[in-house]
Amino acid sequence: MTFKSVSTGSAFEKNGTFSRAIYDDEWVFVSGTSGFDYQTMAISDDFSEQLRQTWKNIEAALTQAGSHLGEIVSYVIYLTDRADARLLGQIQKQILPHRPTGTLVCTGLVDPRMKVEITVTAKRGATFDTGV
Numbered sequence: 001m002t003f004k005s006v007s008t009g010s011a012f013e014k015n016g017t018f019s020r021a022i023y024d025d026e027w028v029f030v031s032g033t034s035g036f037d038y039q040t041m042a043i044s045d046d047f048s049e050q051l052r053q054t055w056k057n058i059e060a061a062l063t064q065a066g067s068h069l070g071e072i073v074s075y076v077i078y079l080t081d082r083a084d085a086r087l088l089g090q091i092q093k094q095i096l097p098h099r100p101t102g103t104l105v106c107t108g109l110v111d112p113r114m115k116v117e118i119t120v121t122a123k124r125g126a127t128f129d130t131g132v
Contacts, residue, residue: 010038023065098128
């Protein structure tokens with residue numbers, strides 16, 4: 001099995017030893033992604049703006065890999081302030097109407113400006129019974 005990689009060109013990727021995503025014909029694995037605008041390396045102080053930008057960044061990586069948000073089967077969310085969990089849930093329902101598996105971890109992140117970081121796994125062709 002040969003994996004291809006996706007890069008956003010962010011400073012995190014340039015300074016680290018990882019790809020934004022890797023994929024093959026079936027699976028897409030997206031690395032921990034934050035709310036930075038990777039072109040300017042700017043980040044909002046507002047949690048909801050960071051979360052929405054995070055999902056835009058993930059969506060861009062999935063698109064480059066030939067996938068989309070509707071194929072996400074699992075995610076892990078790292079949150080710096082548990083008080084943001086309720087708002088996170090409300091926004092998540094707008095972005096991911098299906099119900100993949102998910103884990104929420106409250107922790108510190110590498111950059112103190114970051115309020116959220118998300119890792120996802122997608123499977124090409126995945127469909128969900130939304131009646132659950």
